[in-house]
Amino acid sequence: MKKHNFGAGPGILPEEALRKSAQAVLDLNGTGLSLLEISHRSKDFDAILQKAKSLVRELLGVPENYSILFLQGGASTQFAMVPYNLLPVDGKAAYIESGVWANKAIKEAKMVGNTEVLATSKDKNFSYIPKNFSIPADAAYLHVTSNNTIYGTQMKSYPDSPIPVVCDMSSDIFSKPVDVSKFDLIYAGAQKNMGPAGVTLVIIKNDICGKVNRTIPTMLNYQTHIEGDSLYNTPPVFPIYVCMATLEWLQSIGGVPAITKINQKKLQCSMLKLIVILCLLEPLQLKTVQK
Ligand SMILES: Cc1ncc(COP(=O)(O)O)c(C=O)c1O
Incomplete structure (x- = not known):
């Protein structure tokens, strides 16, 4: 009998998705090869990647001017990729410190450039979402965390921001409707709501890249992955497959x-x-x- 898992993540996956993924590991669609044995540049894998992307687009209502990327390194790598790509050398970034993950994002941003913490709930052990802060119009972006995994606090609404908003949605993506157009970048490790660990979903507005005057390592540059359609290097084919199967299940239930x-x-x-x-x-x- 299947047991309950009350952990914050990795979470329970739909049985249909697990069975379909197990079968794909043994033999992908009757090809006589495992999903793990085929080329990531084959037609078979391309169909899986495109299906996973189109399900994300449909289920979250992602506008056409956003790219959907499947990257590696967990949400923790996004803590560094965001400032590398969006924080100009002479600019500043604005962060809301609402929990341990927001704190880690701030730590990484400080290594890259000028980072201002607009509000924090550290005084009460992150038991509330900071409110009543003003967003500096000269900051490059505002970074928020939609759900603070360890503390159980969740943003019920998002600030009207004069600057691009970046959101770590690792622990509540796909759990409730979201207006993607209010954000310039959303990222989420897959392992809580959409698949296994090993792949990170990034939803990025195409025109926010290429504006900073710094050299960005190739793998940390969003442009690399937008242009390469998440295939610049060998992608995590199994986690992407499980995400596709989980999202197919989500679509099937409404x-x-x-x-x-x-x-x-x-x-x-x-x-x-x-x-x-x-x-x-x-x-x-x-x-x-x-x-
Ligand atoms: C809100 C949030 N952000 C980031 C992370 C880190 O994710 P990863 O382990 O994929 O780097 C977690 C992990 O639990 C999280 O809950």
Whole structure:
């Protein structure tokens, strides 16, 4: 029997996606070869990559002027890629410090250039989302974290920003609808909501690249991956396949609105259980005190 996994990630994947992926490892679509044995430049793999990209575009409503990339190095590599590509040598970047992952993103940005922390919730152990900050119009971008994995705080709305917004959506992507056009760059490690570890989804507005006056190492340059269609180097074919299969499943159940409803039901159920537990504990505590 399948067990529950209450960990923040890697998360449970749909059984259909796991079975389909297991079969692809043994024999991809009757080709007589494993997914792991074919060329990443073959027609068979190209079909998988294009399908995965078109599912991301459809399910999140990604506008045409954005590229969808499947990269390696986890969301943690994005902490460095974002400032490398978007923070000009003589410019500054703005960050909201809402948890440990935001803190790590800030640390990387500081290594690259001038980084301003506009607001932090560190004073109360990241138990709230910082609000009431003003966004400097001369900063190159604003970086936010949509969901703070360890602390369980989530942004319910996003600030109206005069500058490009970059969002780490690693822990809530595909869990609720999102207006992609409000962001210039979204990134997410796949392992919580869309596949296994080993691939990172990047959704990037095409015209934000190529504006900084610094030399960017080839693999850290978004332009490399936009031009190479995520195939500049050998891509992580298995994680991309599992993402495709998981997103096919998501599409089959009704897409993001359907999973949002399921998530809300799970939340209501957990709240109900918590209330029952608290009600049961109350008399027990009274008895202990009376003793
Ligand atoms: C919000 C958030 N950002 C970034 C990361 C780091 O992701 P990765 O392990 O893919 O580098 C995590 C991992 O849990 C996360 O929850």
